[in-house]
Amino acid sequence: SSGINAEYGDIYGEAAKLVPDDSELLHNQGVCLVYLRDYGKAEDCFKKALSFQKTEHSFSQLGKMHILKGDTDGALSIYKKAVEHFPENSELLSVLGLLYLQIGDTQKAFEHLGNAMTYDTENVKAIMGAGSIIQDHGDYDVALTKYRVAASVTPESHALWNNIGMCFFGKKKFVAAISCLKRAHYLAPFEWRICYNLGLAHLTMQQYASAFHFVSAAINLRPKFAPLFMLLGIALTHLEDPTNAKQAYDQAISIEPDNPITYLNYAIMLFNHGEKSNAAAQYGKFEMYQNKKKGSADPDVSSLVAKLGPILHLGS
Numbered sequence: 001s002s003g004i005n006a007e008y009g010d011i012y013g014e015a016a017k018l019v020p021d022d023s024e025l026l027h028n029q030g031v032c033l034v035y036l037r038d039y040g041k042a043e044d045c046f047k048k049a050l051s052f053q054k055t056e057h058s059f060s061q062l063g064k065m066h067i068l069k070g071d072t073d074g075a076l077s078i079y080k081k082a083v084e085h086f087p088e089n090s091e092l093l094s095v096l097g098l099l100y101l102q103i104g105d106t107q108k109a110f111e112h113l114g115n116a117m118t119y120d121t122e123n124v125k126a127i128m129g130a131g132s133i134i135q136d137h138g139d140y141d142v143a144l145t146k147y148r149v150a151a152s153v154t155p156e157s158h159a160l161w162n163n164i165g166m167c168f169f170g171k172k173k174f175v176a177a178i179s180c181l182k183r184a185h186y187l188a189p190f191e192w193r194i195c196y197n198l199g200l201a202h203l204t205m206q207q208y209a210s211a212f213h214f215v216s217a218a219i220n221l222r223p224k225f226a227p228l229f230m231l232l233g234i235a236l237t238h239l240e241d242p243t244n245a246k247q248a249y250d251q252a253i254s255i256e257p258d259n260p261i262t263y264l265n266y267a268i269m270l271f272n273h274g275e276k277s278n279a280a281a282q283y284g285k286f287e288m289y290q291n292k293k294k295g296s297a298d299p300d301v302s303s304l305v306a307k308l309g310p311i312l313h314l315g316s
Contacts, residue, residue, distance in 0.1 A: 023053035030061060039065055054085045056092065063095065075099055083112070090120035098129050106133050122153045124160075131163060140167040158188035162197060169201055177201050185214075192221035199231050208238040226256030230265060237269045245269060260289040 030045030046062040049055070059082035066075035079096040086092055097112035110133050116126035127150040135143040147164050154160060165180035178201045184194045195218035202211035212235040219228050229252035236245035249266040256262070263286035270279035 023049040023055065023058065026052070027055065027058050027061070030058075034061070034065075039068060056082070056086050056089050059085070060092065060095075067099075072099060072102060076103070087115075088119050090116045090123045090126065093119070094123050094126040094129065097126060101129055101133070106136075109133065122149060124150045124154050124157070128159060128163065135163060135167055135170070138170065140170045143167050156187055158184045158191060158194065160184075161187065162191075162194050165201070166197060169197070169204075174201055174205050178205070190221060192218045192225075195221065196225075196228060196231075199228075199235070203231060203234060206238070208235050211235040212239060224255055226252045226259060226262065228252075229255065230259075230262045233269065234265060237272075242269070242273050258289050258292070260286045260293065263289065 026045045026049035030042045030049065033039075033042035033045060043062065043065045046058050046065065049058045050062065059078060063075050063078040063082065066072075066078060076096070076099050079092060079099060082092045083089070083096055093112050093116035097109045097116060100106075100109035100112060110130060113126045113130040113133075116123050117130065120126070127146050131143045131146040131150070134146065144164065144167050147160060147167070150157070150160050151164070161180050161184035165177045165184060168174070168177035168180060178198065181194060181198045181201060184191070185198060188194060195214045199211045199215035199218060202208070202214060211231070215228055215231045215235055218225075219232065222228065229248045233245045233248035233252065236242075236248055246266075246269075249262060249269070252259070252262045253266075263282045267279045267282040267286060270276075270282060
């Protein structure tokens with residue numbers, strides 16, 4: 001409790017005055033101050049502790065202080081120094097790798113996460129981080145091999161089952177994907193990303209009522225995320241509710257007006273319901289925003305455009 005921590009904090013504070021260069025005393029005083037949420041003083045204690053003796057736990061605590069403040073650059077700098085002093089510490093390596101992943105430097109992230117797994121093959125943080133990079137590159141079988149190790153250590157991790165599910169989704173094994181995602185959802189029913197992924201998987205399987213259920217649940221948890229409303233629009237279209245489908249698409253556009261895929265799906269839905277001029281207008285917006293985007297279009301989008309474009313240009 002905070003009373004006990006305050007008492008210990010005072011005791012460590014008094015002791016630190018008597019023995020001012022004892023790094024362990026300073027570290028313990030810092031830990032008490034963290035529990036009391038006095039992060040400024042705690043940070044000073046960890047810095048002083050490290051000035052007298054470099055220890056893994058003081059580096060780790062000081063790094064956490066910067067993460068708590070949202071200071072990713074500061075945290076990176078601390079963990080880099082920590083890894084120089086303790087190059088075989090799997091925990092420090094894995095946090096450094098995840099920080100690199102956070103700033104989008106996947107090469108350095110993968111290098112440090114790989115090193116973390118070299119020193120501790122069952123480090124779940126490192127496995128999850130490295131697995132997600134491998135998964136993003138489409139190497140689903142390699143990612144699944146990594147996740148199997150993590151599953152033996154933390155079988156109750158919702159994030160792990162979510163990632164395993166999305167690996168199966170990437171492999172187009174949708175029944176297995178839904179099964180794993182449902183396990184993740186059971187473990188964390190209020191995690192909106194899992195509901196989103198379940199909605200996506202059910203849509204792909206053409207199970208529109210189930211898709212509607214999970215997408216609606218995700219919207220309740222994350223009401224300002226535009227792609228959810230686009231998925232809701234698709235589900236409602238297939239459930240033959242065009243009025244609410246239109247409202248869902250309009251909501252998606254009001255939140256994120258520059259996503260071309262929303263306009264494309266909206267145009268298809270309107271065209272299929274005989275609203276050719278409105279469909280052509282939405283398709284025009286799709287083309288405008290698609291042309292502004294850098295990089296090549298998704299092949300599925302390109303094939304749709306090849307079929308739909310000429311019809312809608314004629315219809316307008």
